[in-house]
Amino acid sequence: MKLAYWMYAGPAHIGTLRVASSFKNVHAIMHAPLGDDYFNVMRSMLERERNFTPVTASIVDRHVLARGSQEKVVDNITRKDAEEHPDLIVLTPTCTSSILQEDLQNFVERASLEAKADVLLADVNHYRVNELQAADRTLDQIVRYYIEKARKKGELPTAKTEKPSVNIIGVSTLGFHNQHDCTELKRLMADLGIEVNAVIPEGASVHELKNLPRAWFNLVPYRELGLLTANYLEQEFGIPYVNITPMGVVETARCLRKIQQIINAQGANVDYEEYINNQTLYVSQAAWFSRSIDCQNLTGKKAVVFGDNTHAAAITKILAREMGIHVVWAGTYCKYDADWFREQVSEYCDEVIITDDHGAIGDAIARVEPSAIFGTQMERHVGKRLDIPCGVIAAPIHIQNFPIGYKPFMGYEGTNQIADLVYNSFTLGMEDHLLEIFGGHDTKEVITKGISADTDLAWTREAQAELNKIPGFVRGKVKRNTEKFARDRNFTEITVEVMYAAKESVGA
Template sequence: MKLAYWMYAAPAHIGTLRVATSFKNVHAIMHAPIGDDYFNVMRSMLSRERDFTPVTTSVVDRHVLSRGSQEKVVDNITRKDAEEHPDLIVLTPTCTSSILQEDLANFVQRASLEAKADVLLADVNHYRFNEMQAADRTLQQIVQFYIEKARKKGNLVTEKTAQPSVNIIGISTLAFHNNHDCTELKKLMGELGITVNAIIPEGANVDELRSLPQAWFNLAPYRELGPMTTDYLAAEFGMPCVDITPMGVVETARCIRKIQTILTAGGADVNYEDFINEQTIHVSQAAWFSRSIDCQNLTGKKAVVYGDATHAAAITKILTREMGIHVVWAGTFCKPDEEWFRKEVEGYCDEVIISDDHGLIGDRIANSEPSAIFGTQMERHVGKRLNIPTGVISAPIHVQNFPIGYKPFLGYEGTNQVVDLIYNSFTLGMEDHLLEIFGGHDTKEVITKGISADSDLGWNKEAQAELNKVPGFVRGKVKRNTEKFARDRGQTTITLEVMYAAKEAVGA
């Protein structure tokens, strides 16, 4: 175990709470000590929610530790049932409750005898799973719970709709541009003549879950949330799934063609080729822009990409295939998706990095000297330190990445938004030329230590001043060569003498 000030994926209970609070009229009880209850503040602040976050913390304190927490947890469940009248109450454990080895399943069983609402334990191992894995498992458990409940009551809806229909699975609170993506997907389905049967979990009532099987297919655009649910529905009802993320011109067309294949197999007479051509040529500006003189300025520019598996893979393909940008390396912190991610980006980048170590990622960015970074909020901070422009393309994110304006990443309007983000993240034209002439942004101090905490070298005033004189586009390389020279010789401080010696050693 190591202490870190940054985590790309939150603990498991955050994933469970994200799913629970995405549904309508569902309340979550979190069994945790004070300090773990930051989800309410985070959701209200980051996603700018107007409603009260339906989460109650059943606090683990010294009284609980001395006499057990069953009575308190059950009381909190029944009290919220009487006050809020929810359809479902989800009890989520935390690392603390796991350490105490409490029988939360028994707590739920007891509370179910008194509560009018359904009560469900989010059965997630908090030592094995992170936020995204827990969210995926929790959604599948809730769906399965209501499918089985409907089956027992005899009101499960399995007959397919007369017209083609779809379930959009994986839209949730606190996710990257999810609400805007959802709006774009609904618009896209409408233009394809497909009825949206259900959208889960965001904005859905749990009673709607019994009608999921009546859709012709499921659409799961995100790798991080939805696959377990679509696998369950495929196993139970043979429902096909489209899991291609419609991000970028090429992948959006591929997604639509897979939908066409499924609908044709189901007996529908559809052909979307004219629609794809019309959207690509006249609606999406991305295809036109990729042939413009502006995009030609990006040819040969180096970029690095890092984020969740879905967005990092999609952006890597857009950069390389649609905009002619050289992706030095692409990476993700979603370790369970390593095999899938490598397959997706194969041939679109020089190297693949699978790691959730922010220090390692920061160092790799510094060593790569890219013209632009596409990553999470953490990589944005790294870019500021290195004076490299950065586009945020994935969670974890900041409140500024929850735009009020309409900014989807999916569908044909999403292609325009993504292209704008990519193009505006580079330093181009006259600005780039002037920076080369005058040696970079001279108003900022040169970073003389590495991004990670492992750097053991410092620069004295004279050496730092000399480094500042080096043109910005080669400054990073000079700095690293000098530091390598010093380390090889056991030097701990960079002086003018060390700089000159390093320069002489490389024959510069």
């Protein structure tokens, strides 16, 4: 385990809570110390929820540490069952409750005797997995539970829907633009004449899970959440799944062609080529825009990409393949799925970085000095410090990345949103010079080569004034070259004389 004030993926219990609170009429009991219940505030704020988040903290306090939980957890489960009348109560362990080695499964079995709701203990190893892995595992566990329950009662449907239909798996609360993506995917399926059999977990009732086997295929748009469930449904019921993320013109078309192949293999006769052509030409402006004179200014510009697997891989392909932008490096914090990421992006970037160390990513950005960054909220902070623009493309995210307006990243409308994000993330044309002439909106100067705090050097007032005279579009490079010159010679302070010496050393 690792303590950090910045984390790309949260602890396991956050993933379990994301899935539990995404379902309709499901309540989660979190056995945790006071402070671990920040999920409630986070979800209410970011998702702008008007209703209370259905999560209750069963607090581990000094009395629990002294005497054990005794009846506390069981009482909390039965109390919430009586108050909320949920269909399902999920008991969520945390690292703290795991350390205490309390028998939570025993608490669940005892509470099940009294509660009218189903009661489940999240089957997640909180030492070994992070938020994303736990969410995937919890969704799989809940789906298996209700399908087995329906099977035992003889209520499991066996017939497929009359028309081609799909289960969209992996849309959840606190996901990056998940609600907008889901709306776009539903619209896409409707255009293709495909019925949406179910969307899970967001907004779904656990009683609907028994109907999942009726779909002709499953669509898993996000690699981080839903693959375990899709694999289970394929093994158990032979339902094929599509896990090509429809993000960007090329990948959206590839996803639709895969769906066409799967549907036709089950007896249908569909051809989506005309639809793909019409959408690419008239609905998606991205293909035209990438060839316009505006976008030609971006050709060959350097960018870096970092995020989760799904979004980082998709954006890397779009930048390199569809917009002609040079991706210096692409990276992901999903270390558990590193092989897939490397296979997806290796041919579209110069270097692949797999790490969950935000400091290392900050230094890697400073090292290559890209024209733009496409990353998480953390990389946006790095960009602010280095005076490099950043487009946010993946979680973790800020409240400003939960837009009220319609901003999907998937489907053909998503291609337009991404093209706008990419184009507007670069500083183009006269913008640098205008900022220099009229004064920029952010005058904070960065005087470090990297991001780490221990690389700061002192600049005299005169040297800082001299630095400010240098045009903005090269100031960062001059600054970093000067600091490198100073460090190589063990100078602790940068004066005007040091600046001139550094300039002469590079022949400028």
